[in-house]
Amino acid sequence: MINEDQPFAIALILSVISGFLFYWIAYGITSIILSFLRVVTRAVVWVSHGFVDIIGFASVKTTTLIKRNLVSKNAPHFKPALISIVLLIIASLSFGELPRGYYMLLRIVVCFSAAFIAYLSFKSGGNWLPWCWVVIAIVFNPVLQIHLDDPEMWQGIDILCVCFFVHSIFAKTYKEVSDK
Numbered sequence: 001m002i003n004e005d006q007p008f009a010i011a012l013i014l015s016v017i018s019g020f021l022f023y024w025i026a027y028g029i030t031s032i033i034l035s036f037l038r039v040v041t042r043a044v045v046w047v048s049h050g051f052v053d054i055i056g057f058a059s060v061k062t063t064t065l066i067k068r069n070l071v072s073k074n075a076p077h078f079k080p081a082l083i084s085i086v087l088l089i090i091a092s093l094s095f096g097e098l099p100r101g102y103y104m105l106l107r108i109v110v111c112f113s114a115a116f117i118a119y120l121s122f123k124s125g126g127n128w129l130p131w132c133w134v135v136i137a138i139v140f141n142p143v144l145q146i147h148l149d150d151p152e153m154w155q156g157i158d159i160l161c162v163c164f165f166v167h168s169i170f171a172k173t174y175k176e177v178s179d180k
Helices: 008-036 062-067 078-094 101-122 130-140 152-168 174-179
Strands: 045-046 051-056
Touching: 051 078, 062 078, 078 152, 101 130, 130 152
Parallel strands: none
Antiparallel strands: 045 051
C-alpha cells in the first residue's frame, strides 16, 4: 500500500500501471467472450435507491452479425467502442466502489473513443450525432474533469453512453449510407 509519506508521483505511477493492466485484462476477457459467443441472451435488471437500470445484451453470434453486415468488420471504431462498452458496464454495475485508477482509465478510454467516433461522424457528414459524441468526450474528459458526487447520476450517464456506443457498432457507417 502507498503511505502518506510516499510522494504523489509514485501513487500516480502505480495508479496508471494498475489502470493499464486492468485495460488489457478487460480487453482480453472481451476478446475471449466474443470468440466463444454463441446464442446467449442476458438481461440484467436491478433497483437501487428507486433507480431502475436495464441492460440488454445481444443474443446473436457475433460472426453472424458480421457476415450479415449488421456489424462492419472494417469499422475502425469497433474495438474502441467495444472496450468502452465493457468498461462502462463494469463501472455502472460497481455503484462507485472501484479504485480511482479504474475511473481514470475509464475517462481516458471513453473520451478518446468518443472523440474518434465524433471525428469519423463529422468526416462522414453527420448532422446532430457527431455533437452527441463531442458531449460524451467532454463529460469523460480526463484533464478537465466533471465531478459528480452522486454515483446514481454517473450510472445513468454510463448506461446512456453504452447505448450510444452500441448504436455506433450496429449502425451502418454514414459513408456507406450516403453512397447508396
